[in-house]
Amino acid sequence: MLDIAIQKTLHTGKRRFELNVQLQSASQHTVLFGQSGAGKSLTLKAIAGLMTPDSGHIRLGGRLLFSQPGGVNLTPQARQLGYLFQDYALFPHLTVRQNVAFGLVHGWLNPRTRAQHDEVEHWLYTFGLAAMAQQLPGELSGGQRQRVALARALVAKPGALLLDEPFAALDPALRHDMRQTLLALLAQVQIPLVLITHDEQDVALFGQQVFELRDGQAHAANLATFPEAPPRHD
Amino acid sequence: MAGMDTVWVALALSLKVAGLATVLAALSGVATGFVLARGRFPGRDVLDTLLTLPMVLPPTVLGYYLLVLLGRQGALGGWLQAQWGINLIFSWQGAVIAAAVVAFPLVFKPARAAFEAVDGQLEQAAQVLGISRLAVFFRITLPLAWRGILAGILLAFARALGEFGATLMVAGSIPGKTQTLSIAVYEAVQAGQDDVANLLVGVISAVCICVLLAAGYLAPGRVAQR
Incomplete structure (x- = not known):
């Protein structure tokens, strides 16, 4: 469903950040978990075509979106994805x-x-x-x-839905409501989902497959280790 | 009195020259403002400085540069003459060029600032929704930056209307052809025609008050709504 292998080196002032994400997810709903600065947003932007990696490839829902060796780099317009920005x-x-x-x-x-x-x-x-x-x-x-x-x-x-920290800006009561809204939606609409979050509860609720990002690298994580895994809806 | 006719002729000419100069300055100022706000290329700061120069250079110096560039011996003027038989010096078109160059930084500077104030994420969101870059510019970027740009355009019009130094150098002071209001005021005072000078000054003041009223009518709030 989601197949990413991308490298990108970023320079901001004197700081240097290496993004080197390799992950494959067969599930409909993939969650990327990690602290801020781990490279989650960059990875999501790369999927959407808003950031071009130096090398590698991105495949989502059977479509090749980016391949540096293959010379493929679809525009954000051509990728036909839904993107929910953190501040909307x-x-x-x-x-x-x-x-x-x-x-x-x-x-x-x-x-x-x-x-x-x-x-x-x-x-x-x-x-x-x-x-x-x-x-x-x-x-x-x-x-x-x-x-x-x-x-x-x-x-x-859209062919897939990309969510950038969808509940981080909401107060706790609203966060609960919006999670329920999104869960209800996902029960209705069959759509591949990539969600990035630093909140462990989001992982338990939305993840079918989870990866943890640390210092620009992805590591497969075990869903069972995240707290409060609720009854699943699918 | 023969002198009085010059007032209305000069007013019509001034509005034509300043209007066309404002259109030129607005189009080029908005385009370069956008390129410098969004583009990342070496020499960007140097280019910004060069483009701002007409605002701080003495108008006569600017007029001299334009003479050198557009004159028959000049690089551009010589080519225009040889290729198309066009001579801009001592023509009203030359006055338009001079006023446009002087007014250009007044559009370009606020346009760049206004484009930089537009959140780039909004443009990204529009692109992800399938809208082409050009359409994003007209649907998101320009409407959000419009307020700042409009303020610049009105200032540019006022500046073009009052242009004196560069216009005199490039286009001279030919009554009915290149003698604009501000130049006519000078000529009238020099010739001791106080009544003509009074009328000219009255007319130009009235036009400027109208521009300011228009600015107040168009500015914040009303423009932002749509």
């Missing part, structure tokens, strides 16, 4: 409905404020966002923003 990256000048419809309109103009699209309305309704469809992201709460970001990623029917 909602477009501040567009309404909730325009944000969700963003990926469906490909021209030089943003979707119209009043344009209705079945797929957009479906996700607005599913995530309880219909009442605030004409509002700007700045007027929403953290949980609402995250649901908008999730809806925006799902509308374009």
Whole structure:
């Protein structure tokens, strides 16, 4: 399902960081676990095509996304993935409905404020966002923003969902709610998932296969060693 | 009075020259502002300094540079003359070039700052959603940077309207052809035509107040909404 072998050397000032991630996951849901600075976000950006590795290859859901020896490097647009940014990256000048419809309109103009699209309305309704469809992201709460970001990623029917620390910015009560929302969603929609987190509870809830990243390297980890493994949904 | 006609002729010419110069400065200023905000290449800081130079150089020095460049003996002017038979010196088109060069940094500087203030992650998010880089520029980057750019464009228009030194060097002061408002004021005072000078000064002040009112109407809030 997910097959990564990438190398990348980064220089920031005098610091040097070596990313050397090799992992293969046969599961639908893969979790990359690790402390901040371990290279989780870089790995996720490489999968999305937002960072180009120096060498190696990336294969996801049977598609070759990147291969340095093979000269393959699909653009982020061509990879057709859903990416949930840690701070959501909602477009501040567009309404909730325009944000969700963003990926469906490909021209030089943003979707119209009043344009209705079945797929957009479906996700607005599913995530309880219909009442605030004409509002700007700045007027929403953290949980609402995250649901908008999730809806925006799902509308374009992505081939896989990449989640960057999806619950880190939420307070504990909201975190619980959003985890349940995402679990319910995953029970409905069959979609490959790559989730990165530093929270052990996320591992137990979402991981079918887990890798721990340390100092830019991936190590296969045992799911059973993570606390509170709840009953699985699949 | 014959002198009074020059006022309206000069006003029309000034608006034409400043308007076209602002369009030139806006297009080139926004483009270079974006390239310098997003691009990473050696010599970026040197380029930024060179492009800002028209803002700090004395206008007469700038006018001299333009004369050297655009004159018949100049590298660009000689080529234009030989290839197309175009002569920019002492023409209103020359005045447009002079005003555009002077006004350029006033668009370029705030445009670069405005583009740098746009969160790059928003552009990445749009790309992942399948939108081409060019479309991302028009749908995300430009609308978010627009406020800062617009302020720069209005300043550039005001600066182009008031341009004196470089324009006089390049285009001269030919009534009805290259004599803009600010140059006409100087000529009127020199010739002792106080009534013409009074009218000119009144007109140019009124135009500037209109520009400021327009700026206030377009600025923060109203623009940010859409």
